Amino acid sequence: MADNNTDLFHVMYTCRSMRRLKPDPVPDELIYQILDAAVRAPSGGGVQAWRFVVATDPAIRQQIGAIYQRGWDIAEKNYLDAGAKMDGNMRAARYLSDHIAEVPVMLFACLRKRGIHAKRLAGPNGIDFARLLGGSIFPAVQNILLACRALGLGATLTGVTCQYEDEVRKILALPDTITTYGMITIGYPIGKFGPVARVPVEEVVWKNQYGTPLQRPAGYVSPAPVGKDGKG
Numbered sequence: 001m002a003d004n005n006t007d008l009f010h011v012m013y014t015c016r017s018m019r020r021l022k023p024d025p026v027p028d029e030l031i032y033q034i035l036d037a038a039v040r041a042p043s044g045g046g047v048q049a050w051r052f053v054v055a056t057d058p059a060i061r062q063q064i065g066a067i068y069q070r071g072w073d074i075a076e077k078n079y080l081d082a083g084a085k086m087d088g089n090m091r092a093a094r095y096l097s098d099h100i101a102e103v104p105v106m107l108f109a110c111l112r113k114r115g116i117h118a119k120r121l122a123g124p125n126g127i128d129f130a131r132l133l134g135g136s137i138f139p140a141v142q143n144i145l146l147a148c149r150a151l152g153l154g155a156t157l158t159g160v161t162c163q164y165e166d167e168v169r170k171i172l173a174l175p176d177t178i179t180t181y182g183m184i185t186i187g188y189p190i191g192k193f194g195p196v197a198r199v200p201v202e203e204v205v206w207k208n209q210y211g212t213p214l215q216r217p218a219g220y221v222s223p224a225p226v227g228k229d230g231k232g
């Protein structure tokens with residue numbers, strides 16, 4: 001039975017990367033609705049310098065897919081060389097790469113560079129500023145992931161194509177002022193949504209000063225499994 005529960009916390013706790021997707025097209029109304037949710041996100045100074053490219057054209061998806069596959073082959077090797085196992089997550093990522101050109105919607109989340117950015121990036125705190133810039137697009141990306149989940153669409157944020165930006169730029173006709181921050185693959189899932197497992201709060205949250213864990217209140221039961229190994 002389809003899971004139609006759109007309670008915000010249920011959506012957040014079941015919004016995992018869905019990489020096995022049907023090739024069926026996603027209706028334009030849903031794509032628009034997802035992007036209407038994206039542009040409700042906060043951005044630094046309220047500037048809304050985000051720009052999005054929705055790629056559904058098969059010829060474009062084919063070309064992006066070829067870049068993605070090349071990139072994923074390298075990324076996968078790097079993960080395995082670093083000791084990662086070919087677990088469920090890695091197998092799903094391999095599946096996405098093998099079937100990438102069949103993904104019906106490739107949504108690129110971008111930021112428009114502003115004149116002031118170049119100056120600040122070149123300045124003494126340029127690295128800090130670069131870190132801040134992503135903060136003006138990833139809240140919109142998370143809105144996209146949550147909107148997809150709420151609408152029953154599978155989605156995954158991917159970073160591979162950012163490393164081949166010059167090639168992507170040509171395919172998508174991106175002006176020089178536009179930088180990509182990620183590609184979100186979207187389609188109807190083959191499998192079912194399930195709970196997101198994460199390292200528990202008390203292992204990653206400190207109270208007042210780093211080192212004193214924030215304790216779980218007595219009686220609090222997490223709605224989703226905890227204990228998944230983080231790699232950090």
Ligand SMILES: Cc1cc2nc3c(=O)[nH]c(=O)nc-3n(C[C@H](O)[C@H](O)[C@H](O)COP(=O)(O)O)c2cc1C
Nearest residue numbers: 015016017018089093096156157158159160196197
């Ligand atoms: C910045 C970023 C880049 C990512 N890039 C990729 C990617 O290139 N390919 C992929 O299959 N998944 C990618 N992911 C998805 C993560 O692997 C995934 O969110 C993580 O393993 C947790 O799994 P879950 O989302 O199913 O809970 C990326 C996630 C983030 C946040």
